[in-house]
Amino acid sequence: MAQKRVLMKGNEVIAEAALRAGCRNYFGYPITPQTEVMHYMAKKMVQIGGNFVQAESEVSAINMVYGAAAAGARVLTSSSSPGISLKQEGISYIAGAELPAVVVNIVRAGPGLGGIQPAQGDYFQATKGGGHGDYRNIVIAPASVQELYELTVEAFNLADKYRMLVMILGDGTLGQMMEPVAFRDVEPIEVYDKPWACTGRGDRKEHNTITSIYIDPDTLEVKNRELQDKYALVTANEVRYEAFGLEDAEIVITAFSTCSRISKNVIRQAAELGIKVGMIRPITLWPFPSQIISETAAKSNVKAFLDVELNAGQMVEDVRLAVNGQKPVYFHGRMGGNLPTQKEILDKIIEIHNGGNN
Amino acid sequence: MIDFSVILAGFGGQGILSAGKMAAEAALFEGKEVSWFPSYGPEMRGGTANCSVVISDEPIGSPVINDADVVICLNQPSAEKFEASLKPNGILIIDSSLFKFEPTRKDIKFIEMPASDIATELGNMAFATISMLGCLSKSTGCFSRESFESSLYEVLPERRHKLIPGNLSAFDKGAEYAK
Numbered sequence: 001m002a003q004k005r006v007l008m009k010g011n012e013v014i015a016e017a018a019l020r021a022g023c024r025n026y027f028g029y030p031i032t033p034q035t036e037v038m039h040y041m042a043k044k045m046v047q048i049g050g051n052f053v054q055a056e057s058e059v060s061a062i063n064m065v066y067g068a069a070a071a072g073a074r075v076l077t078s079s080s081s082p083g084i085s086l087k088q089e090g091i092s093y094i095a096g097a098e099l100p101a102v103v104v105n106i107v108r109a110g111p112g113l114g115g116i117q118p119a120q121g122d123y124f125q126a127t128k129g130g131g132h133g134d135y136r137n138i139v140i141a142p143a144s145v146q147e148l149y150e151l152t153v154e155a156f157n158l159a160d161k162y163r164m165l166v167m168i169l170g171d172g173t174l175g176q177m178m179e180p181v182a183f184r185d186v187e188p189i190e191v192y193d194k195p196w197a198c199t200g201r202g203d204r205k206e207h208n209t210i211t212s213i214y215i216d217p218d219t220l221e222v223k224n225r226e227l228q229d230k231y232a233l234v235t236a237n238e239v240r241y242e243a244f245g246l247e248d249a250e251i252v253i254t255a256f257s258t259c260s261r262i263s264k265n266v267i268r269q270a271a272e273l274g275i276k277v278g279m280i281r282p283i284t285l286w287p288f289p290s291q292i293i294s295e296t297a298a299k300s301n302v303k304a305f306l307d308v309e310l311n312a313g314q315m316v317e318d319v320r321l322a323v324n325g326q327k328p329v330y331f332h333g334r335m336g337g338n339l340p341t342q343k344e345i346l347d348k349i350i351e352i353h354n355g356g357n358n
Numbered sequence: 359m360i361d362f363s364v365i366l367a368g369f370g371g372q373g374i375l376s377a378g379k380m381a382a383e384a385a386l387f388e389g390k391e392v393s394w395f396p397s398y399g400p401e402m403r404g405g406t407a408n409c410s411v412v413i414s415d416e417p418i419g420s421p422v423i424n425d426a427d428v429v430i431c432l433n434q435p436s437a438e439k440f441e442a443s444l445k446p447n448g449i450l451i452i453d454s455s456l457f458k459f460e461p462t463r464k465d466i467k468f469i470e471m472p473a474s475d476i477a478t479e480l481g482n483m484a485f486a487t488i489s490m491l492g493c494l495s496k497s498t499g500c501f502s503r504e505s506f507e508s509s510l511y512e513v514l515p516e517r518r519h520k521l522i523p524g525n526l527s528a529f530d531k532g533a534e535y536a537k
Contacts, residue, residue, distance in 0.1 A: 117399075172398070173421065266419075324455065
């Protein structure tokens with residue numbers, strides 16, 4: 001039975017969820033607006049005998065993650081945009097070595113040091129690579145504090161299942177806000193054997209090796225193909241999204257996380273004006289829910305898409321690929337740490353409804 | 359009640375963020391959906407602080423408020439800034455012990471209440487915001503006094519329960535200024 005709901009901050013819920021998922025290793029470096037993840041871990045890890053290290057930099061933190069993951073442990077690090085950029089080398093190595101780990105990015109406005117207010121400008125970085133080489137991370141975008149909890153637990157399962165890095169992509173709004181959360185009595189922890197883990201040679205004939213270096217091109221290409229096969233499997237199995245109102249929608253909003261919440265209010269207001277608006281909210285940003293978007297674009301009731309983001313237009317590229325020219329795709333974005341107002345989005349909907357051109 | 363929204367604003371250290379959280383806890387106790395979103399970053403004592411609280415019977419869309427039903431201000435800069443954020447017929451509540459304010463809008467309700475004087479009388483400055491929550495509760499019914507009281511017992515650690523009667527006195531005094 002679900003326990004009663006408690007009011008908690010998004011960042012703290014991420015940390016609590018990780019502990020509930022069996023994570024006993026946290027390595028990080030403070031940065032606004034995600035530092036409460038660290039605060040919570042610093043307090044709790046000591047109490048339960050886990051490992052907490054405030055590393056000397058983000059670079060060392062991500063390499064500590066590599067180490068703990070190589071030893072088969074569930075491990076978490078968290079940061080915000082500039083800090084995540086610093087971690088990218090390690091993230092690429094983790095992908096190359098096929099290590100399971102969870103990385104949280106509570107995104108702030110960029111580029112560079114940017115600002116500390118909410119943004120979604122790291123969509124490209126999170127979903128298209130970020131580090132070097134042909135690799136993917138599973139990227140999950142929760143939209144509420146309750147989802148931060150459930151999807152963080154899920155992230156650890158997915159990481160172990162596929163030996164992949166799973167990134168939780170939030171933003172300053174989600175990290176800083178408080179909402180009620182109901183924790184489960186028992187977490188759905190999936191346990192996967194890790195015969196590859198470096199836990200000492202034991203009875204094995206050969207010691208295990210964790211590496212991402214393959215000097216011989218043919219050997220590396222085989223490895224590359226294996227990775228791509230795995231990513232294809234993840235794409236087939238793990239796409240998640242929320243969709244509603246598609247059956248009679250004239251306009252379909254695509255938005256993730258904070259923008260999807262603001263848009264939900266707008267959809268209600270549009271309905272009062274007699275404009276039917278539906279929504280597709282990607283929960284996994286990679287793998288991306290292309291199929292539902294493509295199928296929706298083919299529907300005769302759907303006249304146009306409106307993509308809303310806290311950036312200059314990043315996810316909209318994936319939406320356009322999925323729509324593939326079947327219908328126009330409009331975009332509304334805010335940057336710098338600003339959020340779109342409901343009125344802005346509603347005005348855009350009215351404009352599209354009246355046959356506006358971008 | 360759908361997406362009823364309150365902005366609380368003032369100087370850092372006045373208990374703005376805590377008061378917002380107490381309002382959210384009281385509404386949560388009634389089984390409502392709630393969200394609380396703070397201004398964050400280089401905030402400090404003496405700087406400005408604000409938070410947005412949304413209370414709703416339905417899942418909350420945006421935790422970010424553009425048009426508030428109520429704005430509660432504990433300093434003049436906040437009143438000047440957030441008066442514009444009120445819906446028509448919204449309520450602006452200010453602590454008149456701390457500053458004087460003349461609203462420029464004619465389409466809002468304006469409540470001046472001596473919150474800090476009430477707190478001084480009760481011997482605890484932290485009660486200023488509590489008295490304003492009393493006024494909020496009585497003016498709008500966004501949460502009841504009973505829920506406020508029950509949530510205090512639930513949220514506060516037991517060693518702090520001795521403060522609850524004082525909190526409730528402040529709450530009741532503030533409710534007298536409701537419009």
